[in-house]
Amino acid sequence: MTTATATASALVDKLNHYMPLQPAERDALDWLERGRRRFAAHDVIVREGEISDRLYVVRSGWLHASTRLRNGDRQILRLHFPGDLMGTSSIAWGETSATITAVTDCVISDFPRAMLGRLFKTQGRLAAMLYTTFSVESVAMSDRLKSLGRTDAKARIATLLLEVLSRLRVTDPNLTDTFDLHLTQADIGDATGLTKVHVNRTLKELDACGLIERHGRVVTIRDEQAMVELADYKDRYGHVATDWFPPFG
Amino acid sequence: MTTATATASALVDKLNHYMPLQPAERDALDWLERGRRRFAAHDVIVREGEISDRLYVVRSGWLHASTRLRNGDRQILRLHFPGDLMGTSSIAWGETSATITAVTDCVISDFPRAMLGRLFKTQGRLAAMLYTTFSVESVAMSDRLKSLGRTDAKARIATLLLEVLSRLRVTDPNLTDTFDLHLTQADIGDATGLTKVHVNRTLKELDACGLIERHGRVVTIRDEQAMVELADYKDRYGHVATDWFPPFG
DNA sequence: CGTTCCTTTGAAACCAATCAATAATGGTGG
DNA sequence: CCACCATTATTGATTGGTTTCAAAGGAACG
Numbered sequence: 436m437t438t439a440t441a442t443a444s445a446l447v448d449k450l451n452h453y454m455p456l457q458p459a460e461r462d463a464l465d466w467l468e469r470g471r472r473r474f475a476a477h478d479v480i481v482r483e484g485e486i487s488d489r490l491y492v493v494r495s496g497w498l499h500a501s502t503r504l505r506n507g508d509r510q511i512l513r514l515h516f517p518g519d520l521m522g523t524s525s526i527a528w529g530e531t532s533a534t535i536t537a538v539t540d541c542v543i544s545d546f547p548r549a550m551l552g553r554l555f556k557t558q559g560r561l562a563a564m565l566y567t568t569f570s571v572e573s574v575a576m577s578d579r580l581k582s583l584g585r586t587d588a589k590a591r592i593a594t595l596l597l598e599v600l601s602r603l604r605v606t607d608p609n610l611t612d613t614f615d616l617h618l619t620q621a622d623i624g625d626a627t628g629l630t631k632v633h634v635n636r637t638l639k640e641l642d643a644c645g646l647i648e649r650h651g652r653v654v655t656i657r658d659e660q661a662m663v664e665l666a667d668y669k670d671r672y673g674h675v676a677t678d679w680f681p682p683f684g
Numbered sequence: 685m686t687t688a689t690a691t692a693s694a695l696v697d698k699l700n701h702y703m704p705l706q707p708a709e710r711d712a713l714d715w716l717e718r719g720r721r722r723f724a725a726h727d728v729i730v731r732e733g734e735i736s737d738r739l740y741v742v743r744s745g746w747l748h749a750s751t752r753l754r755n756g757d758r759q760i761l762r763l764h765f766p767g768d769l770m771g772t773s774s775i776a777w778g779e780t781s782a783t784i785t786a787v788t789d790c791v792i793s794d795f796p797r798a799m800l801g802r803l804f805k806t807q808g809r810l811a812a813m814l815y816t817t818f819s820v821e822s823v824a825m826s827d828r829l830k831s832l833g834r835t836d837a838k839a840r841i842a843t844l845l846l847e848v849l850s851r852l853r854v855t856d857p858n859l860t861d862t863f864d865l866h867l868t869q870a871d872i873g874d875a876t877g878l879t880k881v882h883v884n885r886t887l888k889e890l891d892a893c894g895l896i897e898r899h900g901r902v903v904t905i906r907d908e909q910a911m912v913e914l915a916d917y918k919d920r921y922g923h924v925a926t927d928w929f930p931p932f933g
Numbered sequence: 934c935g936t937t938c939c940t941t942t943g944a945a946a947c948c949a950a951t952c953a954a955t956a957a958t959g960g961t962g963g
Numbered sequence: 964c965c966a967c968c969a970t971t972a973t974t975g976a977t978t979g980g981t982t983t984c985a986a987a988g989g990a991a992c993g
Contacts, residue, residue, distance in 0.1 A: 488928065502830055505916050510830040523819045527924040532823045549928045555812045556930035559805030562815070566804065569818055570772045574781045576825050581751055581759040583832040584877030587980070619939065628833030633981055635941060651990085667754050675776040679737065679798045681805035837949070868971060882949055884973060900958085 444468040444544075445494045449518025450564055452605055454677040463558050467551075468492050468544035480535040480543065481522060487531050489545045491521040496541020497617055500533040501625065511626035513576070514538075516602050520565070526551070538617045563680045575671045582666070583628045588637040591627040593666035596647065596654060601672045613655040693717040693793075694743045698767025699813055701854055703926040712807050716800075717741050717793035729784040729792065730771060736780050738794045740770040745790020746866055749782040750874065760875035762825070763787075765851050769814070775800070787866045812929045824920045831915070832877045837886040840876040842915035845896065845903060850921045862904040 446464045450456060456464070471494060474480060481487060483502055498515040512533055515521050524532035526548050555562045575598065582594040596616070604610050616623075620638070621631040629637070641647045646662055648655040656662060695713045699705060705713070720743060723729060730736055732751055747764040761782055764770050773781035775797050804811045824847065831843040845865070853859050865872075869887070870880040878886070890896045895911055897904040905911060 500826075502826065504830070504834055505913075508834045510833045512826045512829055524823045526819045526928075527816050527823065527920075529925045532918075533826065547928075551815075552808075552812055552928050552930040555804075555815065556808030559801075559808070559811070562808070562811045563801050563804045566800075566811070566815055566818065567776050569815065569822070570775045573818070573822055573825070574773045574776065576822070576829065577749075577751065577761045577782065580761055580825065580829055580832065581753070583829065584759045585753055585757045620941095621939080630982055631940085632942090632983080636981095639941085664754075669781075671776075676778045679775075679796075679801050681801040869973095870971080879950055880972085881951080881974090885949090888973085 445518040457683050467546045474537040476539050478537045481531045483534045485531050487525045488548050492544045493517050493519045494542040497538035502533050509625045559681050560683050590666045593662045597668045601670045615653045694767040706932050716795045723786045725788050727786045730780045732783045734780050736774045737797050741793045742766050742768045743791040746787040751782050758874045808930045809932050839915045842911045846917045850919045854921050864902045
């Protein structure tokens with residue numbers, strides 16, 4: 436599924452995609468992923484509001500971060516893929532601000548935030564790299580905000596599908612247009628701010644328009660260009676600038 | 685308006701609120717704010733899609749970051765207050781992903797991103813601090829995502845008002861319950877994903893319920909507790925943890 | 934092989950958008 | 964200082980996308 440070797444960490448894999456890492460940098464990142472824990476689909480890794488000073492790295496599998504409203508409604512805030520850093524809200528408050536749930540079976544590593552502090556001190560270039568990936572996430576979240584705030588159901592779901600496609604392509608360049616979305620229609624609704632009923636109708640409509648094709652939860656993007664225009668989508672994950680980083684050492 | 689002295693930078697002011705800074709750290713931050721430029725309300729500082737390797741610090745005034753859809757609709761992504769770092773998307777792509785517009789007259793400083801790279805290398809503790817404030821912004825944006833995705837007009841506007849209140853209190857502890865929102869109702873709509881017409885009706889409704897009071901664009905939060913419950917609001921700006929930071933030096 | 938979860942479909946209700954027009958407000962130049 | 968103009972706020976009537984409610988197939992799982 437991923438191109439990771441037995442020794443490389445998922446974080447190294449992802450960051451290396453953007454910038455060749457020095458051995459010392461690889462070591463520092465590997466260190467963050469020493470402990471590994473396995474979870475089954477639907478398992479909850481941490482729950483919103485729990486005390487925690489730990490961060491998590493996805494080694495394999497899909498997860499999502501979500502929050503619940505008083506009335507029981509749920510909003511899925513972000514999807515997590517291999518190489519992603521999760522639970523960063525514990526950085527600021529020592530308390531999680533979202534529930535992290537396994538979408539598929541997955542393997543994750545966790546480490547205390549103080550370890551990140553040490554890395555910031557000793558690895559200036561990695562710190563810049565982490566800051567950059569964070570800023571990528573932030574812009575991607577802005578895109579979702581625009582999607583929820585100003586577009587209709589078709590465009591919201593198109594945005595979701597295109598973002599997943601972009602992100603999967605980072606670690607799997609061979610991926611063309613078909614992938615298993617794993618999410619239920621209720622999940623898609625919680626991610627896009629729609630009801631599961633309307634998600635169903637909208638998926639059918641996208642299908643009828645020839646934009647996508649579905650077999651169970653496996654989706655094929657049939658007309659990516661039309662989808663991109665429909666959703667006003669911009670790929671935030673293909674490339675990032677690293678030329679401004681401080682030199683290594 | 686702010687408690688800034690003539691010499692202190694707005695960034696120092698804000699970060700100092702969370703953690704006492706060392707002289708060398710203050711100097712490093714001051715350096716980022718050497719150049720100052722003044723803008724009038726409604727001026728555009730940078731436009732979405734422009735090439736840029738610069739970051740901006742707000743010294744005084746209000747601004748907002750927004751993005752436009754193909755059909756002309758606009759989504760306001762974030763409000764910027766004194767001490768905020770703006771234009772961080774140029775970090776990742778050397779290109780701005782949002783238009784920054786002055787809401788009020790304001791003074792801002794700008795510097796090239798490479799300067800941030802140097803700071804990451806030499807000031808590990810500041811790097812951790814910047815990463816932390818970024819993570820605060822990220823959680824606040826998640827809150828907005830939840831607001832747009834899963835709550836009605838009343839709750840969305842309540843969320844906006846409460847967030848502004850929280851953020852103003854960081855630099856102005858004396859602020860109780862009244863502030864000038866500056867934004868037009870069309871702006872509020874662009875921030876909350878509503879039309880200006882519905883914003884007007886909803887503000888009137890909040891007024892009628894005794895939750896707020898309005899005089900022009902000056903808003904008084906009459907029942908903060910009820911607003912917090914209505915919006916399911918959590919203050920993300922009051923305090924952050926700094927105990928995990930690497931030691932200075 | 935039943936049970937549970939998920940998907941699909943239909944009808945009715947509703948929140949917010951749209952369309953349209955009128956009052957306020959604020960800034961500007963004479 | 965006031966008339967004028969542009970922008971903003973307010974209000975009403977109508978439309979529409981999405982939700983809600985309800986229920987029937989399908990698929991997955993123990």
